[in-house]
Amino acid sequence: MGQALSDQSQPAPPSHEEVTKALANKFAEKCFTSLELYSLRDVFKSLADHEQNVRYLKEDTVARFLEIPDILGASAILFQMMSYIGAFPFLQDAPAVLGLEQTVMVITIMTERYRRVLAKGATDRRKLLFKSMAVYDRKLSAPSSDEEAADKKIADNADVKSDKSVADRKGGPSGFAIDEAGDEEDDDGEEENDELVLAAFDSLDYLDAFKYETTTPKTHGAAMVPADNFRKLIMLLLLIAPLDPQESLSLYSGRVSGAELESLRTTAECVLAAFLNVEQSPGIKFHQFNTIIPASMPFIFNGFTSLFEHFLFSKNIDFHKRIDGEPPREKPSLTAVQPLLQDSGSIMNLNVLSQLSFFIPGSSLFRRVRLLYSGDDDGFSMGSFETKVFHWRAPTILLVSGNRLSDDADYRSAGAESAFLATLPPKRFPSGTGDEAERITFGVYVSQPWKHTHRECFGGDDTLLFQLSPVHDVFRASSMNKDYVTFTKPSSSTNHAGISFGCPPPPPTHAYRRSSIISLGSVSLVLDSSFEFGCFTHDYTSRGGAFQTSAGRKSNFQDRFEVTNLEVWGCGGDEEAKHQAEHWAWEAREAEARRKINLGTGDIEADRALLEMAGLIGQNRSGGSMG
Template identity: 60%
Template sequence: MGQTQSYEAKPPSKEEITAHLAEKFARKCFEPLELYSFKDNFKSLADTEQNVRYLKEDTIARFLELPDILAVSPVLFHMLAYIGAFPFLRDAPVILGFEQMIMVVVIMTERYNKVLTKGASSRRKLLFKSLAVYDRKLSEIETQQRNTTPSQPFTGTHAPGFAVDEAGDDLEDDTADDDDDELVLAALDSLDINDAFKKGDSHAATTHGAMIPVDNFRKLIMLLLLVSPLDAQENISSYAERVAGSELEDLRATAENVLSAFVDVEKSPGITYAQFDRILPSNLPFLFKGFNPLFEHFLFSKNLDLSKRKDGVSKTKTVSPAIPRPPLLQDKGRILNLSVLSQLSFFISGNDLFRRLRLLYSGSKAGYSMGGFESKVFNWRAPTILLVSGTRLSDPPSRDRSEEAFHDTLPPKRFPNGSPPDRDRLIFGALVRQPWRYTHKECFGGEDTILFQLAPTHDVFPASTLNRDYVALLKAPAANPGINFGCPHPKASQSSRHGSLRNLGPVSLVIDSSFEFGVFTHDYSSRGGAFATSTSRKYDFQERFEIDDIEVWGCGGDEEARIQRERWQWEAREAEARRKVNLGTGDIAADRALLEMAGLIGANRSGGSMA
């Protein structure tokens, strides 16, 4: 009949889809020179076995210059072998061939956003799955702890640990598993893959029953602290001093503080997806930013010589001496070190921190007083970061008179401490983006103010929109002078009554005017404060501490420093001019005219006797 039998088009194989997606990623996410460099790096690094070119764990560790002492290479390679299987994650782990490494670099540097429209939450789930293990024993231990240990603070006789998942978290976790992996679906949609082919592929590894082992995550956090200030063409080896001696100990201690935001490391075997997904957006939104410049190393080839012409003849070139870069931290502080600086970059943009901070005020240098604070901080017209460190006060308080006087200004302590007794060194802080000033009638600060704790637990309390009691700076004769974050501003009637109790906000930090004592309050059940409650510690706690040191760091460069110097010079000239005003020289008419010009006498003002 002249009719031919029709055949449906054969669906593409997984290998064809992976190659097609890798080609699309490489074309749209890499510049031509970057793609050339990537190919050159892969060619020079790859091993070959049975005509398959691939990268081994030790090769990647050596290329990225991962420090051996961190022992993080197996953890990172586990991640890459999973991410390299994208979009067919159920095939993980995979051999890291050319197409697989394109997937790795595109996802680890967040360049996939140029092709796929899904946001950070999809990448967050992918990173969790790449770190997680599916161990029935670990899951049983976690389930048993969840059923027997409620979320509660530390007390003097029992230390149950930080908040573990509540009942609602499991439901949230299960719901997440019922949804397809959005990043996978977006990748397949970008290739116009038939829906029938997608079925079953996105459920490669669900988050239910999975967890990140605590020890693995600790090692990864140490690496992320190390690489957070890294530039794309800067090597980890340039920070070799940070993984030796006392700086290595600082790195470990800081990693422990960050890890404590997720779990009680002594009791929990791992981190569940519910904890990971809940805590990262609010407490550590930039935790994985250091991966961007680290994996961009694959996009810069040392063999690339831009001095050669097309005919192969090298141009005459002059090598300019390398301009030394300023240090990550220009000044030395007693609280802020390089590890704490990296910790800050997990929730404050590194562009405002690295090579940008100046030590404006240090209690150990300028004296612990409101006057010293004012003279050093008030003229800075850019954001500032206040840090205060201290040691937890004993409960009940000691018989020290100054300590007793401080306790007398506070309401009775209703809440337990927020961390175990053996971790009594506390660090709190605040990011304030408005210039500092005394607050006679109302608080200052905006919705971009951030209150935070760095030790012994990492926690972030962003500004709320419920009220604007963000920052108050009070000096005598106001009642209970000092620096307050999140506390209602004292009313005029309260200011006149000496000895009135401080009005502590639901989430607040108070530093007394002598800079000797402080108190941090977290009234989780109260709500309604100027700062949001913790996403990891869902309970009430209060920390009363003796201040060891207090620092204020200015976020800014040379221009901000110049403006501050000019303001200081102007104030110095004004003070000198006031000292030179000489009244009572005998010329009463001239003196009276001067006082009238100043508005001090005349009209209804008597100004006192001139005789």
């Protein structure tokens, strides 16, 4: 009897609806200003449909408001994500009807404002985003080998009752695959609690009452993001990467038509290739998703912040309205806004710039990069490279693209190609991903100013070596090996001239010991001194050198290529550009002064004759001219 009385004295746990409302109110209070909250209510009221005393958002309404281009086909995927996240923290109830409280959940999580409330280790929304895109379909997870098939059969027999209980708990038919977000087991196969959900319950002091509901049921590889869905979402993420909170996405309509759309799709394919080979696998599993994103594209979802902050700016509120007594405020002119990319390049375009923002903060890229050097315009020589790049006092991005050299090339034959191949060690690894004749693009982010290499390399541990096509990949700098960047011009004191990343500096030349082979780093990129050829090496078995090995491609490969384009872009503002322009002007004045040599006689022809007799100019000399 005492036990029964004790049980009756315990208050009943709150319902799902009560917890959701309490959490939404807490998010609204802690994560939004009063003006933002007022705007959100006003926007929701103007957009919501009304049915049986319930106001909710529909897919086409959201797509029109956010101005998602129909041609991308991403509206349904984005709304699926919103419907799943709107059920937070009771994700098993997804998909949710997007009422005002659910919309608050979506905006708070998509803009990462939840960090202001959920501070107990819940700083990662990656698993939640994966679940919001994932589907549960055993046909999509068909094994690619007999061994995998046997493992899957054993697992299915062990968990058939568990799967049935999950279906019974949800009740009724499961519906279309796109409507149901799947569950995913962790790497060790153990059930895991979602930290983000646990932190939400803990913030409301409901952790004990609802902790059991956060347990993820074990399913063996059935949850995955379909490749076609993720491709469409990547195209949207590339498009919104430079978006400002109050900027209309329709301003970028030119990027989703004609050749620009094809370029956007091509860039998205390169990013998708980082996760899987679409010809061999139908979708992305959580292990791939959770491995690739932090290593190669940690900022890929940053565009969601500005996109969903559109809900916080109501058109019915005049933010430029002046207070009594204040002078009138001028509205910003669209014509005064700098373009996202001020210069045009052979490699760099808006889609490549957006791709770079997936692993380099967009605040350092959009409207801030300037073309310093272009091989097409300035000549493929280390001298012109030095003149254009060396005095830039901010980070730089080097981009190089080319065509793979055939493995059948004979280094013993005559020609520039054979001469370059003769300086490389024998090729032990196959070529990288892609067709033999496919264009490949590599790049390097260097935070320190460029300089000549003597006995040691330059660059810091924030240097990034990366590949943009045909596979997106990022190779981060090691903190142990400092052989980041070398710049060595041709001279009698060096064995191998050129630019290299991840290779040791060329040793001094000795008459009795001259090495004809370049010492390639485990993960490295080498360009010869004439910028005609390059070589990228990825020795996975060595576990990296100055740069770490790929997080996604656990194999050895080497790409030898003929350079077609080479560019260097400076990251920085007007101050860096002004300093560079002043230095170029000084060099121009110095060059002009050297051409106008004057011996003080006042007679240029007489001075020229004296210099010719001295053998300094004329007679095929290169001492300059006086004219």
